[in-house]
Amino acid sequence: MGCVQCSEGLAEFLQPFKRLPELPGLEHDPGGPVVCWFRNDLRLADNPCVERAIALAATGRACTFIHIFDPRFIDRSAYGRVTDPSFRLSIAQRKPVHFGNRKCGAIRARFWIRCVQALAEELEALGSELVVLHGRPEEIFAEYPQHALVICQEEPVSPEQCDVESAVEKSLAAQGSILRREWGSMSLYRREDLPLADKPGSYSGLASALGFQDVWTSADLTADAKQVPRPRPRPKGPWPKAPFGKADFRTTGRWYISREVLREEAATLSALGFSNEELSAALTSSCxxxxxxxxxxxxxxxxxxxxxxxxxxxxxxxxxxxxxxxxxxxxxxxxxxxxxxxxxxxxxxxxxxxxxxxxxxxxxxxxxxxxxxxxxxxxxxxxxxxxxxxxxxxxxxxWLQGPGRVERPWKQDPDIAQAWKDGRTGVPYIDACMRELKATGWLAYKGRKTAGAFLVHNLGFDWRIGAFWYEEVLMDYDCAMNYGNWTTIARVDRGYAGNDFTDVGHKDLKAKLRAEYANDPEGKYIRQWVPELQNVSKEFLHWPWLEKKAPEGYASSLVGELDPFECDECGIKRASGGTLDSKAGMWYCETCVAKWKCEQDQKKLLGNLRQKGCRFPGYTEQEKSGDCAECKELGVQGFVDRFDAQFYCSKCWQQAGFARSEKPARPCPAA
Ligand SMILES: Cc1cc2nc3c(=O)[nH]c(=O)nc-3n(C[C@H](O)[C@H](O)[C@H](O)COP(=O)(O)OP(=O)(O)OC[C@H]3O[C@@H](n4cnc5c(N)ncnc54)[C@H](O)[C@@H]3O)c2cc1C
Ligand SMILES: [Zn+2]
Ligand SMILES: [Zn+2]
Incomplete structure (x- = not known):
């Protein structure tokens, strides 16, 4: 493994990947009982670990299926979250980081329990059993019988889960047992088909390395594209009948979560350490x-x-x-x-x-x-x-500085961070997003992105506050996806040449709020999640601070009273009666729109005149003198053609059949 702090020394880190091809024989099989350790692969089909365990059980080996709730991935722990602001990479320099978060909130835990329950039932229907435990895997395995072969899907995207794998490996080794890590099918591709040693610089680069012709428009592949392996079928019995011995997991009762407890969500949640308050909040939301x-x-x-x-x-x-x-x-x-x-x-x-x-x-x-x-x-x-x-x-x-090692000033005020998490920022769309997330564990992609960018680029906050929070509450939390998307939003995934990405004047935020206004003019989404704004009319719902009387009980905006009607073209303030470009979220005042329309009209006129054979039609300005672009005469009186920006003498201009008086029918107010 490379440096545990930053994975520098990657080549070394990738060594074990090179050493283990996907389905080799088990040269180092200690020959004792087999354990199939389910992690985030809670299924029977297309699961190489299950397949392997069943194959071994078919030869008469004792075989146990287990799942472990590791408290370090549930509690308020800083496990694995270390940072090193001075990049010294020395272990002594590391500082544990956490913002008082749980690693897994009760809503996600409840869904997780449901998935484990479902797997337990599947195995039960096959006459087998899933042993469910709550504890640190390395301590649990330390008490398991000797010479065991433990098979699991590795999780290389999570440095914390890699640490757990290493710890388990060590404690098994003390018993003459081994941990067999399978690549599994958590990735779309086989390990050897991914450009791990020579990572492309972008998403599109990865897609083309894998053989996509243009992943932005189709799924068409080149002739030598890498193949996505077909999912493997669910193994057909004989399923092992849980032949527990004296030293099986259940006798170590302190970790065991019985089937009776597992069947009751509330009981399991409290066994996992959730308070009554957390528990009842989670149980009232739909799951x-x-x-x-x-x-x-x-x-x-x-x-x-x-x-x-x-x-x-x-x-x-x-x-x-x-x-x-x-x-x-x-x-x-x-x-x-x-x-x-x-x-x-x-x-x-x-x-x-x-x-x-x-x-x-x-x-x-x-x-x-x-x-x-x-x-x-x-x-x-x-x-x-x-x-x-x-x-x-x-x-x-x-890392705060991210893989891009970006240095920027970051704020960390806990009260403001809490207001963001609770949906009390005073910006209705952001608040609706954050409340939906907290109450349900779900938020659509655009909401995750918009609320994230708000925290980082509008409030100027430490992006990890947001990422840790999403980790706690997102039902679909996944280390790679959450932290990957966050480093991208925070713009710390690369260096970006020192650009700090502050949303100056909240221009970007305003565009997003206006686009959301175009998506949902009635503000149904905001009304659903922000009842304090019940009586605000739809004109003001997305920006209630514009109303004369502030809505009662609703927070005032953390980013000030943004003017959503400031013209994006000329900068004039509170320009009502303008036009929203809903695709880009831009707002243009009447004057700019008229000017724009006028140009459209002129372009149309230009087209018509060109069709009639006119050479230089256009809206023109008289110049004192210039050099004619047509007859090349120097220093003559004439006109500038607004469309080709050329100067023409009066004679050439008139020959073209267009006089200055022939302005477009609609006068241009901006001219
Ligand atoms: C700040 C932030 C944090 C996120 N955290 C997570 C997370 O913890 N877990 C998670 O699964 N997704 C995360 N996403 C990505 C995305 O929002 C969700 O995957 C998607 O909204 C899930 O909806 P769906 O299942 O209908 O996906 P679909 O739109 O149907 O897409 C199918 C699958 O493709 C993958 N996918 C889609 N969009 C993305 C994306 N932007 N990045 C990576 N994979 C993607 C997901 O596995 C998804 O299930 C995050 C996005 C942001 C902006
Ligand atoms: Zn304007
Ligand atoms: Zn001329």
């Missing part, structure tokens, strides 16, 4: 069903409906699109760009992927025959991109 069957069913349903719905037309660029390339033409939108401006997500698979109830390979292959497959692939490659970065960046993923 989706979890597990492999549910995930598959949802995917089938999506393929049958939205995935094949080609009535959705392509749209032009919108403020939250990554790019607009390829999206302007007519026809069905197979990339489903539109989904990025909506609030409900799209395939809604992220939470199932995060817990491993479905694999990305299953998602890829099942949607192959579906119209919107290119959109699914586009997003799965984003997932792959963030995973690749996380593997290569290691602990730098958690």
């Amino acid at each position: 989706p069903e979890g597990g492999e069957k549910v995930a598959q069913k949802q995917l089938e349903e999506w393929c049958r409906t939205a995935g094949n719905d080609t009535s959705v037309a392509r749209m032009e660029a919108s403020w939250d699109l990554p790019v607009a390339k390829g999206s302007r033409s007519q026809g069905p939108d197979v990339m489903e760009w539109k989904n990025l401006s909506e609030g409900v997500g799209w395939t809604q698979t992220s939470k199932h992927l995060a817990l491993g109830c479905i694999s990305p390979r299953q998602l890829f292959w099942r949607t192959r025959s579906v119209q919107k497959h290119p959109g699914v692939v586009h997003r799965l490659i984003w997932r792959e991109w963030h995973r690749l970065n996380a593997i290569v960046w290691g602990r730098r993923l958690f």
Whole structure:
């Protein structure tokens, strides 16, 4: 392993990857009992660990399935979160960091429990059992029988989970046992097909290294593209019948969560250390069903409906699109760009992927025959991109300065941070987002991005405050995806030549608020989450500070009284009666719009006159003298053609059949 602090010495870090091909024989098998340790791969199909364990059980080996709730990934702990502001890389310099967060809030824990319950039931139906424990894996395994072979899916995107794997390896070694880490199918691609040693500089670069012709418009591949492995079927019995011995996990009762407890969500949550208060808040919110069957069913349903719905037309660029390339033409939108401006997500698979109830390979292959497959692939490659970065960046993923080693002033005021988390910033759209997130564990992509950028670029806050919070509350939390997206939003993923990205004058925020106003003019979303604004009319709902009387009980804006009607062209303030360019979120005053319209009219006129054979039509200004662009006479009286910006003498101008008096029918107020 490379430097544990930052993963420098990457070549060394990648050594174990090179040493272990995907399905080799088990040369070092100690020959004792087999343990299939489920982590974030809570499914039976397309799970190489399960497959291997079953194959060994079929030879008569004792085999146990376990899942462990590790308190360090649930409690308020700074585990793994270290930073080193002076880049000295010495362990003594490391400072544990946390902002009072839990690693996993009760809402996500509840969904996690549901997924574990579902797996336990699946195994039970097969006459087997899932042993569920709560404790540190390395301590649990230290008490397991000797000469065991423990098989698990490794999690190289999470430096913290890598630490756990190392600790388990060590404690098993003391017993003559070994940990067998499988690459599994958490990644879309095989390890050897990913450009780990020579990471491309961008998402598009990764896609082309994998063989996509243009991942922004289609899922078409080049002839020598890397192949996404087909998902492996669920292994067929004989399923091991949990042959527990004297020293099995259950006898160490302090960790054991019995089936009776596991069946009761409240009981399990409190066994995991959640307070009654946290527990009742989580139990009152609605929680989706979890597990492999549910995930598959949802995917089938999506393929049958939205995935094949080609009535959705392509749209032009919108403020939250990554790019607009390829999206302007007519026809069905197979990339489903539109989904990025909506609030409900799209395939809604992220939470199932995060817990491993479905694999990305299953998602890829099942949607192959579906119209919107290119959109699914586009997003799965984003997932792959963030995973690749996380593997290569290691602990730098958690640095304040990020992998880009960016130095900027960062604020950390806990009261303001709390106001952001609770949705009390005084900016209605941001507050609606943050309240939805806290109450449900879900927030659409654009909301995650907008609220994140607000914290970092409008409030100037330490981005990790946001990332730690999302980790606690997001139901689909995934280390690579969360921290990857956050470092991108905070612009610490690269150096960016020292640019500090402060949203000067909150111009960017205003554009986003106006775009949201265009998406949801009635403000339904805001009304749903911010009841204090119940009586505010829709004209003021997105910017209540413009109303004469401030709405009672609603916070005043943390970014001041932004003027959403400041013209983006001429800068005039409070220009009501202007026009919103809803795609870009820009606002233009009447005068600028008229000027713009006038130019449009002139262009039309120009087109008409050109068709009639006129050479120099256009809106002109008289010049005292100049050199004629047509007859080349020097120092003559004439006109500048507004469209080609050339000077023409009066004679040439008139010959062209256009006199200065022939202005466009509509006078230009801006001229
Ligand atoms: C600040 C921030 C934090 C995020 N944290 C997480 C997280 O912890 N876990 C998580 O799964 N997603 C995260 N995302 C990405 C994205 O918002 C969600 O994956 C997506 O909204 C889930 O909805 P869906 O399942 O309908 O995805 P779809 O739009 O149907 O996409 C299918 C799958 O592609 C992947 N995907 C889509 N968009 C992205 C993206 N931008 N980056 C990486 N993968 C993507 C996901 O696995 C998703 O399930 C984050 C985004 C931001 C801006
Ligand atoms: Zn203007
Ligand atoms: Zn001339």
